[in-house]
Amino acid sequence: MKQSRLPLVITLLLLAFFYLPILVLVITSFNASRFGTTWEGWSLHWYRRLLQEREILHALSNSLIIAVSATIVSVILGTTAAFALHRYKTRLQRFHYALIYTPLVVPEILMGISLLLFFVAIGMELGLFTIFLAHVTFCISYVAMVVLGRLQDFDFTIVEAAQDLGAGWWASTWRVLLPLLAPGILAGGLLAFTLSIDDFVITFFVAGPGSTTLPIRIYSMIKHGSPPLINALSTLLLLITFMVVWASQHLTRESS
């Protein structure tokens, strides 16, 4: 049977479309030229300059503090939420599901402005803590969806077997269920971490003076800063992303 080649061609063109801009960015980051328009040879000049930027390191440390704490809290809340949604089929859970699902489709700017208004209304000072609260809020839904996906493939007879063999609710949860679900929970945590460390829009709305995160710093560099430095920074971040994706793929494969 003759197949149309159109889907193949479109898929290949799409991949070129996806990766061309990233590739150009990476290559120009090694360009010695100040303006990046003409090629003046390979150089690590911009990477050395990057290391001297104290503000970037400070922003990075802020981002890491928020990402780690938001990941821990959202993994706990997202995992319990997934258990509830999977285990119980009540009206309460239908409402719970809607509450978990809606933040996934709401435009980020709406979540940003509504949290800003909330913090202003209750008189809470904007800073790292408000950013943390905001990040947990949008990460819960993603963690819950990833863990829920894993629970649907999970063989619960194993837990029942443990209980038949005398394990209590607590022991069967801690010693059987959670270890078996660990790859799924870890994958959810990894997603939460990446989303948190990359978030700009919501963070920009709820950040205060002195709570600059890496994306906020990158944004102001894009608006006012020197392009070669952003190229170098972007390349480093892309490298980290590829490693994280590779690790998460590894986790997914092991669990399946």
Added chain:
Amino acid sequence: MIVRITQRKKRNEWLVTWPSLFWLSLLFMIPTAIVFMVAFKPTDNYGGIGPGWTLETLRHLANPNYPAIVWRTVVQSFLTTTICILLAVPAGFFIARANRFWRQLLLLLVIVPFWTSFLIRIFAWKVLLHPEGLIKQLLVFLHMIGPEVSLLYNSGAVLLVMVYTFLPFAILPIYAAAEKFDFHLLEAARDLGAHQWQAFFRVFIPGIRRGLLTAILVVFIPALGSYVIPDIVGGPNAEMIGNKIAQRVFVDRNLPHASGLSAFLILAVLVPLLAVLALQKSRDRAAPLIQEDA
């Protein structure tokens, strides 16, 4: 005895439900409700929210500039969604039909841009479209455009970058639906005399309907709230509602005005959301609310 078991079951249900329920009620539901309230509040002199109630913001929203911006927001989001779907359907079809090795590799290649920094992907396009960037120089060299044409800071650049950032979101649910589709049905249709294209449009497309609806939803709704893309690659003539909200917050510090615009955006988002949910519900009642992507 039975009563006690049901009580314990209820207690256990609450134990795992209340943490997320409480958090999202406090930090998602209440803040969304506050958006509608603040729209009817006056500003104070310090960029905060004043006491009492007023219709001042509603009068400001009658600003003659707004209809054009709303229209542009809807058109850009509609075009983004259409282009994404037109590209994602053949891509999802191809990936789902590939063998195991290629399927996993292609899927990974689609997901990686989804994990990379949003700002960096936009910045990459700014570099490419820049007057001294690769694409501009190539097009001038090929005599396709004159050297005076600007590729940046217009609606076309915004549309291009929106398609670029939203495309993975469209491919994933369409692929997930296509993967479950029984491709023998296409062969059956051809055996019964359908042309290749007829089989594609009348058997495959209805077969992945749920994935298509999810893809439309996850592209169109976030597109309506776009703010960073028009901010970085668009100019004053390519602004969308999101830019106006951000300007009211960061430039004029007029929070009631910003919340008036946001309340309008929430209503604009609800229309397609409820439409798609109703469409899904009417087609298949037994299935869960919305199918989760990938």
